[in-house]
Amino acid sequence: MDWDVVVESFPLIWKGASKTVSLFAWSLAAGTVLGLAVALMKLSSAKPLSWFATLFSWLFRGVPLLILLFYAFFALPEVGWLLSPFWAAVLGLSLWTAAYQAEAIRSGIIAVDHGQTEGSDALGMTRSHTMRRIIIPQSIRIMVPPFTSNATTLLKQTSLATLVTVPEMTLLTQRIFSNNFKFIEPIFVLAMIYLAMTTVLIIGQQIVERAFRLKT
Amino acid sequence: MELDWGVVARAWDLLIDGTWVTLQLFAWSLLLGTVLGLVLALMRLSKYRVLRWVSLGYVWLFRGIPVLVALFFAFFVFGRQVGLSALQAGVLGLGTSAAAYKAEIIRAGIMSVDPGQFEAAECLAMTRRRYMRRIIIPQGIRVMVPTYMSNTILVLKVSSVAVAIGIVELTGITRQLSNSTNRPIELFTAAALIYLFLTTVLIVLQEFLERRFALKT
Amino acid sequence: MSSDALVTVSGLHKSFGDVEVLRGIDFEVRRGEVVAIIGPSGSGKTTMLRCVNLLERPSAGRIEVDGQVLCEQQADGSMSFSGKAEIRAIREHVGMVFQKFNLFPHFTAVENVIEAPMAVRGMSRQDANARAFELLESVGLAHKADSYPLQLSGGQQQRVAIARALAMDPGLMLFDEVTSSVDPELAGEILLVMKRLAQDGMTMLVVTHEMGFAAEVADRVLFIDHGVIVEEGPAKEVLGDPKRQRTRSFLRAVLERAPMVEDGMDDDGQ
Numbered sequence: 001m002d003w004d005v006v007v008e009s010f011p012l013i014w015k016g017a018s019k020t021v022s023l024f025a026w027s028l029a030a031g032t033v034l035g036l037a038v039a040l041m042k043l044s045s046a047k048p049l050s051w052f053a054t055l056f057s058w059l060f061r062g063v064p065l066l067i068l069l070f071y072a073f074f075a076l077p078e079v080g081w082l083l084s085p086f087w088a089a090v091l092g093l094s095l096w097t098a099a100y101q102a103e104a105i106r107s108g109i110i111a112v113d114h115g116q117t118e119g120s121d122a123l124g125m126t127r128s129h130t131m132r133r134i135i136i137p138q139s140i141r142i143m144v145p146p147f148t149s150n151a152t153t154l155l156k157q158t159s160l161a162t163l164v165t166v167p168e169m170t171l172l173t174q175r176i177f178s179n180n181f182k183f184i185e186p187i188f189v190l191a192m193i194y195l196a197m198t199t200v201l202i203i204g205q206q207i208v209e210r211a212f213r214l215k216t
Numbered sequence: 217m218e219l220d221w222g223v224v225a226r227a228w229d230l231l232i233d234g235t236w237v238t239l240q241l242f243a244w245s246l247l248l249g250t251v252l253g254l255v256l257a258l259m260r261l262s263k264y265r266v267l268r269w270v271s272l273g274y275v276w277l278f279r280g281i282p283v284l285v286a287l288f289f290a291f292f293v294f295g296r297q298v299g300l301s302a303l304q305a306g307v308l309g310l311g312t313s314a315a316a317y318k319a320e321i322i323r324a325g326i327m328s329v330d331p332g333q334f335e336a337a338e339c340l341a342m343t344r345r346r347y348m349r350r351i352i353i354p355q356g357i358r359v360m361v362p363t364y365m366s367n368t369i370l371v372l373k374v375s376s377v378a379v380a381i382g383i384v385e386l387t388g389i390t391r392q393l394s395n396s397t398n399r400p401i402e403l404f405t406a407a408a409l410i411y412l413f414l415t416t417v418l419i420v421l422q423e424f425l426e427r428r429f430a431l432k433t
Numbered sequence: 434m435s436s437d438a439l440v441t442v443s444g445l446h447k448s449f450g451d452v453e454v455l456r457g458i459d460f461e462v463r464r465g466e467v468v469a470i471i472g473p474s475g476s477g478k479t480t481m482l483r484c485v486n487l488l489e490r491p492s493a494g495r496i497e498v499d500g501q502v503l504c505e506q507q508a509d510g511s512m513s514f515s516g517k518a519e520i521r522a523i524r525e526h527v528g529m530v531f532q533k534f535n536l537f538p539h540f541t542a543v544e545n546v547i548e549a550p551m552a553v554r555g556m557s558r559q560d561a562n563a564r565a566f567e568l569l570e571s572v573g574l575a576h577k578a579d580s581y582p583l584q585l586s587g588g589q590q591q592r593v594a595i596a597r598a599l600a601m602d603p604g605l606m607l608f609d610e611v612t613s614s615v616d617p618e619l620a621g622e623i624l625l626v627m628k629r630l631a632q633d634g635m636t637m638l639v640v641t642h643e644m645g646f647a648a649e650v651a652d653r654v655l656f657i658d659h660g661v662i663v664e665e666g667p668a669k670e671v672l673g674d675p676k677r678q679r680t681r682s683f684l685r686a687v688l689e690r691a692p693m694v695e696d697g698m699d700d701d702g703q
Contacts, residue, residue: 058412059412062411062412062415062416063373063408063411063412064373064374064375064376064387064411065373065376066376066377066379066387067376067387067390067404067407067408067411070387070390070391070394070400070404071400071404071408074391074394074395074400074404075400075401075404078400078401079401156281156282156283157282159282159284159285160282160284160377162284162380163379163380170282170284170285173288177292183288183292183293183296184292184293187285187288187289187292187293190285190288191281191285191289194280194281194282194285195276195277195280195281198279198280198281199276199280
C-alpha cells in the first residue's frame with residue numbers, strides 16, 4: 001500500500017462526505033417522521049389504517065433498497081416525476097428506513113406497561129395527554145437502541161446512492177480508482193472514513209442511552 | 217402513460233437467469249457467513265484473549281463499513297491479487313460482511329443458554345466438546361432461529377448490491393433490460409415482485425423452523 | 434483424617450471479589466454418611482457444597498475426595514488445582530442435583546438419563562436404556578420416560594435429575610437445596626427418594642432447609658453462618674438440643690414451618 005496515494009486520496013474522498021451526511025440526515029428525518037406515522041397507523045384501531053401500515057412494512061422491507069433507489073431514479077420520471085439523483089436517493093432511502101423505524105417505534109410504544117395507560121385513565125387523563133407525558137418518554141428509552149442501530153445502517157446504505165450517480169464518498173472513490181487504477185489506497189480511505197462515522201454513531205448511541213436512563 | 221406488461225413476459229427468461237444468479241450469490245454467501253460467523257462466535261467466547269480481540273475487531277470492522285465497500289475490497293483488491301471471478305469476489309464480499317452479523321447472532325444464542333446447563337453437563341463428567349455439541353449448541357440454535365432467519369432474509373436482499381461489481385444478478389439484469397426497453401416501471405415492478413416472493417418463502421421457512429425447534433410443553 | 438473419609442475439607446476459604454463468603458471451613462464426610470448442611474441464606478452453604486466438586490474454585494484450602502486431592506495450597510501461598518481430566522475423573526463418581534434441576538430440556542426424561550453413561554462410559558444405547566428405565570422406575574417415573582421436562586411437574590423433574598445423577602453410579606451425591614424450587618406439596622416425593630437412597634447406603638452431602646428431613650435421615654448436621662461452621666454434631670443433638678445460641682435462634686425461625694417427609698406415595702409420587 002502506497003501511503004502517499006492514501007494521503008492524496010483522502011481530501012478527494014472527503015469532499016463527498018458532506019453529500020453522504022446530507023443524504024443521511026434528510027433520509028433519517030423524513031424516514032423517522034414517516035416511520036412514526038406508520039407506527040401510529042399500525043397501532044390504530046381503524047382497520048384500513050393498520051392494514052395499510054402492514055402493507056407498507058411488508059413492501060418496503062421485502063424489497064431490496066437498491067430496487068427502491070432504481071425505481072425512484074428510473075421509473076418515476078416515466079410518470080412525470082423527475083427528481084435529481086440526490087432527491088431520488090433521499091426518497092428511496094426515506095421509504096426504506098421508514099419501514100424499519102416504524103417497527104422500532106412501535107415496539108417502544110407497545111413495550112411500555114399497559115398498566116400505565118390504565119392508571120392514567122383512572123386518574124381521568126385524556127388519551128393524548130397520557131401519550132404525551134407518560135408513555136412517550138418511557139417509549140423513547142426503549143426505542144433508542146433499535147432506532148440508532150437502524151440509523152447506523154442507513155448511514156452505510158447511503159453508499160448505494162453511488163449507483164444512481166449521486167456524488168457521495170463512494171462515487172468519488174470509484175472515480176479515483178477508475179482513473180489511476182490504484183485500488184487499495186482509496187478503498188482503504190473510504191473504509192476508514194465510514195468506520196469513523198459509524199463509530200461516532202455508536203458512541204452517540206451509548207451517550208443517549210445513558211442520558212435517558214438517568215432521566216427516568 | 218401506457219404500461220406494457222408484455223415486456224415482462226418477453227424478458228421473463230432473462231429475469232429468471234438473473235434470479236438464478238441472485239440465488240447462487242445468496243446461498244454461497246450465506247454458507248460462508250454462517251461458517252465464518254460460527255468460528256468468530258466461538259473465538260469471541262474463547263478463554264484466549266487474542267482470539268477474543270481478533271473476533272471483536274473483525275465484527276467492528278465489517279459492521280462499520282458498508283457492504284459495498286467490502287465488495288470493492290473483495291473484487292478490486294483481493295480478487296485481482298488472487299484472480300477471482302466477479303461472482304467469487306461477490307460471494308467473498310457478501311459472505312465476510314454477513315459473517316460479522318451471524319457471529320453476533322450465534323454468540324447471543326450460545327450465551328442465552330442457562331449456565332445451569334453447562335454445570336449439569338460438567339458435573340456429569342462430559343467433555344466440553346461433547347456437551348457443546350449435544351447440549352449447548354442445540355439449545356442455542358433454538359434461541360437463534362428468529363434473528364438468524366431475519367438476517368438471512370437481509371442477506372438475500374443485500375445480494376442486489378453485487379450489481380456494483382458487474383455481477384448480472386436480478387437487479388443487474390433488470391437495470392439492463394429497463395435501459396434497453398425503456399420500460400422501467402414494468403420491469404422493476406416485476407423484479408420487486410420476484411424479491412417479495414423469495415423473501416416471503418424465507419419468512420414461511422422461518423416460521424416453520426421456529427415451530428420445529430420449539431420446546432415441547 | 435479418618436481412613437474411611439470420602440471427603441476431607443480443610444481450611445476452606447472462598448472470596449468473590451472483595452466479599453469473603455467462606456472463612457475457614459473444616460469438615461469430613463465418611464463413607465455411607467448422610468451429612469445435612471443448614472444455615473441462613475448467604476451463609477455460604479451452597480458455595481461450600483459447590484467447592485467439593487470444584488464448581489467453585491476455593492481461594493484457599495485443601496479438598497480431597499476419594500483419595501484424590503482436588504486442590505491445595507502451595508508453600509508460597511498460591512493454590513494449585515487438579516487438571517481438567519482429573520476433575521472429570523472425580524466428577525464421574527460424584528453426582529450432583531441442583532436447585533433448578535438443570536435437566537436438558539430438548540431431551541426426554543430417559544434421554545437425559547442415558548446421555549452421560551453413553552458419552553462418558555461408552556455404554557451402548559441398549560444397556561444405557563435398560564439402566565435408565567431401572568433408575569426411573571426406582572424414582573417412580575418409569576411411565577414418564579418419554580416425556581419432556583416441560584411436560585413434568587417440578588417434583589417429577591427433580592426426581593429425573595436424581596436418576597440422571599445416579600446413572601453414573603456415583604459414590605457420593607451432592608444435593609443443593611433440591612426442594613427449594615418446588616411447590617411444597619411436591620417436595621415430599623423428592624425427599625422420599627433421597628431417604629431411600631440414604632437407606633441404601635449412599636454417601637450424601639445435603640444442603641437443605643428441610644429440618645424434618647435432616648432430623649430423620651441425616652447422621653450429622655453442620656450449621657453454617659457467615660462463612661464458618663458454627664456448630665456440628667449428630668443430627669439429633671444439633672437439631673434437638675443445640676449448644677450455640679445462634680443455632681437455637683436459627684432453628685426457632687425455621688422450624689415453625691418444617692414439613693415432614695411423606696411416608697406413603699403411589700407410583701407417581703402424587
